[in-house]
Amino acid sequence: MALRRYTEALTIDPTSSDAWLGLGALRMRLGEASEAERVYATALERVPSLRRALEGRAHARWALGRHLEAEADLDAYVTLERDPAALRELAAWFGADGRVPAQLATWRRLLAFASDGGDVELERQARRMVRALVILVDGADPASSPVDADATRRALGTIARRGG
Numbered sequence: 001m002a003l004r005r006y007t008e009a010l011t012i013d014p015t016s017s018d019a020w021l022g023l024g025a026l027r028m029r030l031g032e033a034s035e036a037e038r039v040y041a042t043a044l045e046r047v048p049s050l051r052r053a054l055e056g057r058a059h060a061r062w063a064l065g066r067h068l069e070a071e072a073d074l075d076a077y078v079t080l081e082r083d084p085a086a087l088r089e090l091a092a093w094f095g096a097d098g099r100v101p102a103q104l105a106t107w108r109r110l111l112a113f114a115s116d117g118g119d120v121e122l123e124r125q126a127r128r129m130v131r132a133l134v135i136l137v138d139g140a141d142p143a144s145s146p147v148d149a150d151a152t153r154r155a156l157g158t159i160a161r162r163g164g
Contacts, residue, residue, distance in 0.1 A: 015047050017047060020039065020040070020047065021052055024036045024040045024056045024060070028063070033060045036056065036057075036059075036063075037057055040054075040057035040060060051077060051080050054073050054077040055073070057073050058074035061073060067097050071093055084113055091103050091110065091129075107130050108130055110122065
């Protein structure tokens with residue numbers, strides 16, 4: 001019934017953001033990630049400003065095991081929307097994939113976001129995660145383990161070792 005209603009709504013107005021997002025979310029709830037991805041991709045073609053479709057497509061792609069594409073979509077969404085919950089989810093995805101340097105970079109983005117927005121709790125959590133991930137990444141982090149000795153890289157290393 002709901003599928004038919006969303007389809008009818010899109011027949012009447014193929015630019016209906018609510019209908020596209022609702023149809024994609026319904027497909028995901030039904031366990032049809034492949035179909036949900038198609039819905040969100042079509043939504044982005046028809047309504048390029050529908051940024052939430054990027055988030056939806058990211059979840060569909062993640063469910064399909066296409067993690068790199070999912071991470072790219074979620075990163076694009078976060079860049080456009082500055083959504084801390086989505087950024088936190090992206091960090092978790094990087095962690096699940098064992099991409100600790102990318103996870104560290106994402107938590108640093110969260111730290112900057114929290115600092116700029118005055119979110120004390122998120123800033124505290126992000127600072128803690130950055131410290132822990134710097135330890136895990138060790139020498140692979142150019143900010144905390146600068147290769148050359150120029151002043152800028154030394155300063156970045158000092159800041160990174162202090163956790164932001």
